Every structure is written in structure tokens, then in C-alpha cells.
Amino acid sequence: MSAKGDIYGLAEIPVGTPKATFISWSPSGAHLAYTKVRGSGSEIWVYDHATSSVRQIFISPVDIQALAWSSDGKRILFTSRVGETAALEKITAEGRNGYHYDDRFWPLSSDRPLLSSAIPSVDQAVDLESGRPKEFDVRDVDALRPRSNGPKGSLAFAQIPAGSRSAWTTQAGDGSAGKSELHVSVGARQLTCHWETCSNIAMFWWTTGKGLLYQRRTGFGNSRTEFYTWQPGTAAPRLLLSTTDALFGCRMADDRLICAQETSTNPRKIVAISPNDGGRAPLFEPNPDFAHFSLGEVRRLEWANDFGIATFGDLVLPPGYHRGAKLPLVIVQYDSRGFLRGGTGDEYPIQPLAAQGFAVLSFNRPPWYGSLQNAGDELASMKASIKGWGDRKSNLSSLNSIIVQLADEGIIDAKRVAITGLSDGASTATFALSNSTLFSAAILSTCCEAASTLAVAGDGLYSFYTSIGYPRSQDESQLFWQEGSLIGASAARPVPVLIQASSDEYRMALMTYRNLKDRGWPIDMYVYPNEGHVKTSASHRLSIYLRNIDWLKTQFSVVPENPN
Numbered sequence: 108m109s110a111k112g113d114i115y116g117l118a119e120i121p122v123g124t125p126k127a128t129f130i131s132w133s134p135s136g137a138h139l140a141y142t143k144v145r146g147s148g149s150e151i152w153v154y155d156h157a158t159s160s161v162r163q164i165f166i167s168p169v170d171i172q173a174l175a176w177s178s179d180g181k182r183i184l185f186t187s188r189v190g191e192t193a194a195l196e197k198i199t200a201e202g203r204n205g206y207h208y209d210d211r212f213w214p215l216s217s218d219r220p221l222l223s224s225a226i227p228s229v230d231q232a233v234d235l236e237s238g239r240p241k242e243f244d245v246r247d248v249d250a251l252r253p254r255s256n257g258p259k260g261s262l263a264f265a266q267i268p269a270g271s272r273s274a275w276t277t278q279a280g281d282g283s284a285g286k287s288e289l290h291v292s293v294g295a296r297q298l299t300c301h302w303e304t305c306s307n308i309a310m311f312w313w314t315t316g317k318g319l320l321y322q323r324r325t326g327f328g329n330s331r332t333e334f335y336t337w338q339p340g341t342a343a344p345r346l347l348l349s350t351t352d353a354l355f356g357c358r359m360a361d362d363r364l365i366c367a368q369e370t371s372t373n374p375r376k377i378v379a380i381s382p383n384d385g386g387r388a389p390l391f392e393p394n395p396d397f398a399h400f401s402l403g404e405v406r407r408l409e410w411a412n413d414f415g416i417a418t419f420g421d422l423v424l425p426p427g428y429h430r431g432a433k434l435p436l437v438i439v440q441y442d443s444r445g446f447l448r449g450g451t452g453d454e455y456p457i458q459p460l461a462a463q464g465f466a467v468l469s470f471n472r473p474p475w476y477g478s479l480q481n482a483g484d485e486l487a488s489m490k491a492s493i494k495g496w497g498d499r500k501s502n503l504s505s506l507n508s509i510i511v512q513l514a515d516e517g518i519i520d521a522k523r524v525a526i527t528g529l530s531d532g533a534s535t536a537t538f539a540l541s542n543s544t545l546f547s548a549a550i551l552s553t554c555c556e557a558a559s560t561l562a563v564a565g566d567g568l569y570s571f572y573t574s575i576g577y578p579r580s581q582d583e584s585q586l587f588w589q590e591g592s593l594i595g596a597s598a599a600r601p602v603p604v605l606i607q608a609s610s611d612e613y614r615m616a617l618m619t620y621r622n623l624k625d626r627g628w629p630i631d632m633y634v635y636p637n638e639g640h641v642k643t644s645a646s647h648r649l650s651i652y653l654r655n656i657d658w659l660k661t662q663f664s665v666v667p668e669n670p671n
Contacts, residue, residue, distance in 0.1 A: 117213060117221045117567060129174035136360075138235065140183050142171050147195075151183060153235065164238035168192050172228060175251045182232045182241050184251045190226045198222075210567035216611040216639065262287055267313045274311050274319055291319060291339045302343045304335055312359045314382050320347075320364060322357065327409040328417040328473065330444075334364070336382055347385030351407060353445030354380075365390065369445030371405045371421050371469075373397070401426045403461035405447065408468075410512065412504035418473035420509065421447055422518075423461045434466040435523035435663040436513065438506065440532030443471035452529035452641050454552050454607065454651050463656055464665045466519050468509065472535065476501045486575065493576035496591050499538040506535075510545055522547060523663045527655075529553055530640065537619075540604075541596035548662045550605045550655055553640070554616035557592040558584045563614060594622045601628040605658050607651050609638035 129142045139154040149171040154161045164183070173186040198206075198220055206212075211220035230251060232241040249266070257264025261275040273292040289305040291298050307329070311321035319337045321344075332354050337344035357366040357380075364380040368387070377391040406422045421443050425434070437460055439450035447457045447469050457467045476498035477491030492498035506526070514521035524545055528536040529552035537555050539546055561569050561577065578584040588595035604623065606616050613634045623630045633654070635647045642648060659665070 117211065117224055129171065131174050131176055132360075133176050133180040133235075134178060135180050138180070140174060140176065142174060144170075149187070151185065151233070153183070164235070165233045173251055175247075177232065177244070177247055178250060181235055182247075183235060184230065184232050184243070184247050186228050186230050186251060188222075188226045189229050189231075191222055194222050194226055208566075210565065210570065212565040213568070214563050214565055215615050258290075263308070263310065265311050265313060267317075272313055272317060274313070274321075276308050276311075279306065289321070293339050296340070298339050300337065300339075300344065304333075304344050304346070305337075310357060312357070312364065314359065315362045316382075318382070320359075320382050322354070325349075326351075328419045328471065330407075330409065330419040330471070334380065334385060347382070348380065348387075354378075355445075371407075371443075371445070371447045372402050374446045374448075400458075402458055403467075404428060408509060410505070410508055412473065412501060412508050414476070414501050414504060416473045416476070416479065416501055416505070418505050419443065419471050421469040422513070423447060423457050423467040423469065424518075425461050425464055425466075430517065433514075433517060433520035434464065435659075435665060436466045436468060436510070436519040436525070437659060438468045438470055438524070438526045440470050440526075440528045440535060441472040443469040449652075450527065450529070451532055452552050453648070454529060454642070455527045455550070455655055456652050459652065460656060460659070463660060465659065465663075466513070468513075470506065470509075472531070473501055473505050489575040496538065499535065499591070500542075502535045503539050503543060506539060507543065507545060521545065525549060525659055525662065527551070537593050538591065540602065541593050541599050542590065544600050546602060548603045548659065550607065550658065551616075552607055552642075553612055554606050554608065555593055555619035557594045557618055558588050559594075559618040560615060593619055597626075601626065603662050604628060604630040605655070606630070606632040607654065608632060608634050609640065609642055610634055610636045611639045 128144075131140045132138070133140070137156050139156070141152055141154070143150045143152060148169055149167045150163055151165040151167070151171070151174070152161055152163050167185075167187050169187050169189065169191040171185050171187050175184045176182070177184060202219065206220055211223070213221050230243050230248065232243045232247065233239065234241050257275045260277050262277060264273065264275040266273040271294055275290050276287040277290065279288050287306060287308055289300040289308055291300070304323070306323070307325060308321050308323045311319055314320055314336075317338075319339060321335055321337070323333050323335065325331050325333055331349055331351055333346060334348040335344040335346055353369040354366045357364050359365075362382065364382060366378055366380060367375050368378045369375050374394050374397060376389060376393060378387045379390050380387055403426050404424045406424070407419065408422055409417070409419045411417045437455070439455045439457055441451050449456045450469065457469060460467050475488065475492050477488035480488070480491045510519070510521060510524060513519045525548040526536045526539055526546050527550045528534075533551045533553045534556050536549050536551060540549055561572055573579050578587045585595070590596070593599060606620065608616050613632070616632060620630060620632055635642055635644070635651075638644065638647060642651065
């Protein structure tokens with residue numbers, strides 16, 4: 108199922124990632140607790156390392172939001188909105204007399220009011236052995252939400268168990284967008300790390316040697332991940348590791364940092380990073396046979412657009428590619444960190460497309476335009492991104508720049524370029540079709556921004572979007588959407604479009620589908636039942652993969668050099 112977030116005052120708005128499973132080892136390492144999603148609720152299961160057995164110990168009628176262990180390993184801690192059960196019953200009862208249409212509605216995915224994000228989250232505990240509810244101790248808060256004890260205004264917080272050493276980050280004092288400062292408290296002393304390498308920190312951990320280990324983003328377009336170690340109050344932080352590999356979900360264990368690792372051509376595995384020299388040692392390889400597959404070559408590309416904004420991407424070429432015939436290009440969006448699978452939403456299989464004779468660009472969208480304008484708070488940043496479609500123009504400029512570069516290098520055929528996308532990527536794609544002639548085909552997993560979108564989005568979303576610069580009046584709307592939507596872009600060049608929509612969201616595509624079809628665009632749409640923002644059914648995913656590949660081959664008359 109799709110992950111859901113608290114947006115516009117509602118608690119069930121789908122976002123662009125699958126729902127994460129919570130996983131947590133007990134302090135002794137003897138047990139692993141994890142969650143399973145069941146409908147609108149969750150279950151807690153426990154794996155016993157000694158017996159290699161699993162058992163279910165708790166069923167929650169509502170979604171679980173956090174999971175951890177008590178310090179003694181005897182209780183499992185979790186957070187949920189227990190009040191959602193009563194709130195859902197109240198909504199059901201209201202329906203007997205008809206729902207009042209108000210800002211609780213999200214018509215794009217539901218025909219009934221959604222739950223309010225104001226329902227409080229409640230911390231709970233269950234006994235490991237019996238699964239029965241246990242008292243939640245105030246000291247458990249540190250284990251369940253480590254950052255809750257951080258100083259006011261802190262972005263991230265970490266503390267050693269005894270509490271004698273703490274570390275936290277705050278926004279940079281000069282107000283620079285996206286930058287942060289690192290602070291530590293050692294006993295009665297408070298220090299700030301003033302070295303440049305202490306900025307843009309994502310996570311940090313205290314080691315048993317009382318040093319601080321931290322992870323930061325750096326490099327062109329923040330494409331690199333680096334790990335540093337620092338003894339507060341001594342010399343500058345020392346670099347341990349700098350890589351373009353994706354390393355995430357890290358935790359300290361036995362004075363080693365245990366992380367999940369992905370590379371562009373290797374799926375996820377578990378590694379241990381030494382805090383002494385940054386060396387990596389493999390711990391668990393869940394896909395040992397993957398190394399036997401023949402993959403296309405991956406080239407990391409870095410470039411800046413006409414706004415001077417840096418970004419990066421990965422160009423994947425067919426296996427055995429030799430410079431010669433110009434290849435058709437497929438653009439997959441909008442994150443290119445770690446294993447190159449199928450883009451955000453995983454609907455565009457990168458290596459299978461390359462094997463069929465396509466060049467594939469895995470495009471990492473540049474930072475939001477407004478976030479780089481020192482606009483102030485988040486609302487001001489959003490307004491700066493929307494004003495004059497600044498952010499979409501920045502994305503399009505990045506795409507234009509790299510397409511021209513690859514065409515000039517003789518790698519791609521600029522007359523055969525397809526763009527794909529889900530969610531934000533789909534908006535980038537439709538804006539590109541509206542304002543550029545570089546693209547000759549498009550596949551959309553969601554569709555499409557237009558004046559009609561706000562009308563069917565509900566009062567809550569309407570109020571939010573108009574607050575950041577979307578138009579209210581009919582006259583303003585016409586001028587705004589002439590540039591920002593396919594419906595308004597009456598002079599846009601017709602190209603083949605395939606929409607692969609979910610049953611929750613296909614209504615948003617209907618106005619654009621009808622308009623383009625009536626204007627003579629070759630457009631087609633499929634709707635997948637019982638799916639949300641991110642499609643999760645295995646059979647649907649396979650169908651989407653195969654249809655996307657076959658459709659692109661048909662549009663560009665592609666026949667792989669080595670079909671076998």
C-alpha cells in the first residue's frame with residue numbers, strides 16, 4: 108500500500124512511496140520485531156533468532172506509526188492513533204444521513220470523508236512473552252522517539268544512553284536554504300562544529316569511544332554520501348568514506364555502523380562500516396544470484412541547467428553497447444540514488460528497457476527552485492517555486508540540457524525521446540509536453556495537473572494550493588494554465604501518450620484524456636483496480652512493466668540487437 112501523510116489537515120493523503128515496514132532488533136539481538144500491514148490496520152510480529160521461528164504478538168486495528176524496544180528488551184513499544192477507530196465509526200454513522208461536503212474530502216481517492224490529522228498519537232507497550240498491553244514508562248519515550256528530547260528548533264538529535272553526550276543540528280544561522288549546523292553537548296560544555304564538513308548532516312551516532320560519527324550529503328547536486336568521525340573539542344572531523352552508493356537505515360552495533368547499501372547495478376544488501384577507517388564488510392546478501400545477470404553499462408552524469416542549478420542522473424546503455432547507431436531515449440524520474448530499478452513508483456524497468464535497445468536516463472530532479480531562493484519559511488519557498496512555474500521550468504531546463512548534450516555526443520536520437528513519470532515526475536512530464544518539442548512520446552502513472560484538478564481535489568487541497576499561488580479566479584486560471592497544463596497548451600505538439608492509472612486516481616486524468624483525445628492526440632489509458640498512488644499488486648506491476656516496454660518499442664520501432 109502507499110504511505111500516507113498528514114497534509115492539509117488530513118491523515119490519509121497518499122504520498123509517492125510504498126508504506127514502510129518497521130523493523131527493530133531487541134537490545135540483545137535475540138529478537139527482531141517487525142510490522143505487517145493488514146487493510147487499514149497493522150500487526151506486530153517477532154522473529155526469535157535462537158529458534159528461527161516467528162509469531163504474531165499484537166494486532167492493531169489502526170496503522171502503527173513507530174516501533175522500538177524497551178531498554179530491557181522485555182516490551183515492544185509502538186505509536187498509533189487509537190482514536191481513529193472511534194473516528195471511523197463516527198464517519199460511518201454520519202453517512203446514514205449523508206456526508207456534508209467540506210475540507211475532510213479527498214475526492215481523488217475516496218468518496219467519504221478522511222480522518223483528521225488532529226487525532227492524537229498514543230504511545231503504547233506490549234509484553235514480549237504474552238503480547239498483553241503493558242504500562243508505557245515515560246523513560247520509554249527516548250527509545251521510541253530519540254529526537255523528542257532535542258533542544259527547541261533541532262532538526263535531528265542523538266544522545267548516548269547515560270545522557271552525558273548529545274548532538275543535534277539546527278538550520279544554519281545565516282538562513283541558507285538546505286544548510287544546517289552541528290552542535291554537541293559534552294558534560295557541561297556546549298560546542299558548535301564550524302568546519303564546512305559539519306553542514307548538510309543527515310544522521311549521526313555516538314560511538315563507544317565517545318566520538319561522533321555522522322553522515323552527510325555533498326558533491327555535485329548532493330549526489331555523494333560521506334561519513335565523518337569527530338572528537339568534539341579536538342581537531343577537524345576526519346573523512347571516513349565518500350561514495351555515490353546509497354547507504355541508509357544505519358544503526359550502531361558493536362561499535363560498527365550497520366547499513367543497507369545499494370549501488371546503481373546492485374540491489375540492497377547489509378554491510379558494516381568501520382568507524383576507524385570507513386572500510387565496508389558485507390554482512391548479508393539477499394540476492395546472491397543477481398551477479399550472474401548481464402546488465403547495461405551505467406554512466407553517472409552531472410550537469411547544471413540554465414538557472415545554474417546542479418543535478419545528476421544515470422545513463423544506462425544496452426548490454427554490449429558500442430558507439431554507432433543513435434539510440435532512442437527513455438527518461439525515468441525522479442530519484443536516482445541506489446539501485447536503478449524502475450524510478451519513483453517502480454513502473455519503468457530500467458535495465459529491461461536497456462536490454463531492449465533503449466538508452467535510459469534515470470533523472471534525479473534538481474532541488475525545488477523555491478528552496479534555493481532563500482525565501483524564508485516553507486510556505487514562502489513553495490510560493491517561489493510556483494510563481495511563474497519557476498520549479499517546472501527549472502526541471503525542464505535540466506532535461507533539455509542533458510538531451511541536447513547526449514544528442515551532440517551521438518548517443519541518442521533526439522527525435523525519439525520518451526518521458527515517463529509518477530506524481531511529481533508526471534507533472535514534470537506534462538509540463539515538458541506543454542512547453543517543449545523535444546519529447547515524442549510519454550507514459551504517465553498519474554495524470555494530470557489542470558484547472559479541473561483543484562475542483563475535484565476537495566476544499567482542503569484547494570485552500571492549500573491557492574495559498575501558494577494557484578489561481579482562484581477564472582481569468583487568472585486561464586492565463587496560469589496556458590503554460591502549466593496540457594489542456595491549456597492548445598499549441599502543444601501532439602505525441603502518443605499512455606496513461607497507466609490506479610482506480611483511486613484515474614478520475615484526475617479524465618478531463619485531460621478527453622481534451623487530448625478530442626484534439627486528435629493518440630492517447631490511451633488503463634485503470635488498475637484496488638490500487639492507490641503507488642501500485643503494489645505483483646500481477647499489476649508485471650503487466651505495467653510489460654505494457655510499458657512493448658508500447659515504447661512500438662512507438663520507436665525498436666528491435667534489440669541481441670533479442671536472446
